[in-house]
């Protein structure tokens with residue numbers, strides 16, 4: 001929108017806050033009808049971006065500004081303009097509206113704030129096992145700080161002893177100076193190294209604990225959290241927190257020690273001068289506390305915005321084919337850019353706050369020098385202090401103020417890290433799923449008798465939508481039961497409950513007469529072979545993919561046997577490296593991935609086999625695979641398996657012992673293929689529809 005557009009007149013325009021930058025006012029057209037009013041040439045002078053005063057939000061200023069006299073000129077334009085500038089200057093001063101941070105950010109799950117002390121004690125828990133590193137680091141820190149703080153004293157003394165011609169004292173001072181420099185150098189090195197190690201330990205443990213905690217959450221947790229957000233916690237946030245020990249604490253403690261040493265020395269040199277410096281440092285300290293709190297809030301926002309940006313990037317990159325086909329690259333760039341803009345705006349405030357902090361420091365730093373020279377000079381003139389003492393004083397007051405600055409600077413960084421740690425600790429503290437806490441039953445053998453007893457269910461993320469309603473179903477050992485029905489009727493949900501990925505809301509799922517939740521879940525899942533609708537492969541070789549999750553000892557021959565049963569052997573041996581070929585989700589066709597997944601399921605020698613057939617274009621191939629597998633499994637007389645097949649191609653499951661027909665979360669028909677055809681219900685309808693489609 002050009003601001004010089006001829007239709008923008010006082011009567012046709014309205015000043016309104018800029019959408020992304022509330023500190024600015026934009027001139028926008030009023031009601032469309034008003035565009036027909038005569039244009040005022042005088043307005044063009046006023047058409048500009050005005051910084052918005054916080055007091056003008058309620059519109060009072062707007063009304064005043066837009067009241068026109070008979071000639072169409074603004075009556076109060078100058079006055080209002082001045083007030084605007086005054087208000088905008090006030091808004092950017094410390095405490096002004098510009099510094100306000102968004103409270104109603106549209107980011108999920110903002111963590112509860114943790115105190116500095118709490119964050120530090122949580123970090124200590126993580127590194128306590130290797131406390132020797134921390135102790136060594138702190139010992140080296142104390143030694144380095146003490147030796148460094150003593151150096152200016154001997155430096156000054158050496159110069160003044162040389163000036164007074166006292167060779168013995170000069171020699172002793174120089175000798176001590178050399179020793180102190182060596183000690184300070186070595187202990188600084190040891191300190192840096194030990195803090196670095198402690199840092200590494202902290203990040204490693206934090207990532208381990210966080211990862212472990214995430215992996216042990218209920219599946220419903222992953223329905224609500226996004227991968228991009230969680231990986232951001234593991235990556236960027238843990239890295240930010242890692243600065244705490246190696247950088248922030250290290251520098252804060254070193255400078256606090258050196259500052260305290262310098263202050264004591266200053267007070268012994270001249271207490272009035274020492275108190276002056278101390279008051280300046282206290283002012284700096286107060287500013288530092290406010291600045292630190294502000295930085296902590298900013299860090300939390302940056303962390304949330306970064307996670308949200310990651311979420312968008314992760315989603316877009318993983319759906320790149322869809323994005324390319326639908327040509328939504330610029331739309332996706334915009335979606336990502338929205339978060340980058342928020343990040344930029346918050347970083348701008350962060351940098352401005354840093355600027356203010358630096359400005360305060362420099363002003364106060366130079367004030368100490370001026371005060372020291374002024375008062376010290378008067379003292380020298382009065383003969384109450386020597387030039388050597390004043391020189392030492394100036395050197396140590398510099399130390400003190402610099403140390404205060406370093407403490408403040410690192411305290412703000414520490415606060416940022418604490419801000420970043422909140423969500424990390426919150427996720428780390430999540431209780432593992434009950435399935436992993438409780439000890440369940442393990443029998444030497446599972447028979448495979450499955451019973452759904454009046455089971456109703458809704459997904460926790462959609463608590464108001466019933467997905468299964470009063471489902472009663474039995475699968476006998478060695479029986480093949482097929483589940484069919486329209487898309488969304490709840491077929492896969494039945495399997496999800498059998499795998500104990502979710503717990504039924506009502507009713508019970510029983511296995512061999514024992515409620516599913518009483519079994520040891522890991523042991524139970526070992527007995528189930530599952531092939532999902534869209535099998536995913538890990539980036540590893542084919543053998544490892546087939547062996548994935550198999551706890552029994554299997555040889556390469558077993559892997560080949562499973563691959564042959566799953567009709568995968570022929571295509572595997574035709575690959576350049578055969579079973580050693582590295583594959584991942586993108587390197588094989590859908591049907592090939594499905595066959596590898598079937599081999600993976602069969603290799604476990606499962607008592608219960610679940611095949612969830614894909615609904616996509618794989619159908620013809622998928623049908624062929626599943627029919628073949630069913631034939632092979634049934635003719636395998638050595639083991640008796642209960643099999644549940646979810647099929648969309650009804651021809652796949654004609655040979656099943658029983659077919660269960662589902663509609664809107666309920667079982668509406670059950671029987672053999674012929675019985676159901678005679679019944680002339682939904683199954684017969686679906687079969688006819690598919691036959692027509694093929695014809």
Ligand SMILES: Nc1ncnc2c1ncn2[C@@H]1O[C@H](COP(=O)(O)OP(=O)(O)OP(=O)(O)O)[C@@H](O)[C@H]1O
Nearest residue numbers: 223459461462467486487488489490491492493494
């Ligand atoms: N994780 C989930 N969170 C919330 N709702 C879900 C979830 N998974 C599935 N649903 C909903 O539950 C209902 C049943 O889904 P389900 O996957 O069991 O159907 P289906 O019969 O297997 O469908 P299809 O044949 O298309 O695979 C659907 O309305 C679906 O939107």
